Amino acid sequence: MTAPLSVEEEFGGGAELLFDGIKKHQVTLPGREKPGDIRYLLVWIKKNLLKEQPELFLLGDSMQPGILVLMNAADWELLGELDYQLQDQDSGLFISPLLGG
Template structure:
């Protein structure tokens, strides 16, 4: 599978972990080149989170990730729809998808 272009958005304070950039288009390499052991043909949210951690996340990964998923309090939308309706980590990304991460965690 060739490279995949998607849009990634961060909001609700999550953008502070990513150089304060709220929106960006990213080009993900062919999944078999990025994850040679991967038997799947395409990218899933699970692989996207690994890629984000390695390529975009600038500080305090514990505020964004917990285990192999986002931490509780981070709302994830796939094309403006709750990721729970798409299978969460197992959703296979499509060209031009918009994946949005919104932090609902606020200090007091």
């Protein structure tokens, strides 16, 4: 069983409107059988933080095209996108130019 992970998630460019207007969230992901990846994080965000219109943020189990995702200030495409293994104290930034950014 993995240890819980403490991560900070920030939403901007209008994406924060889907999260009750709250830009920054400090969250603790519970420990689990296998290491957590961004796919797991997105499911957790949808279940626990996203307040409305998930179709504007997620497309299936991934991000809507056009939403910029940075993990620790690096483009998630350089890190393996959904397969990036989360680390304790990671920082994610989701910027949506589609929602007014």
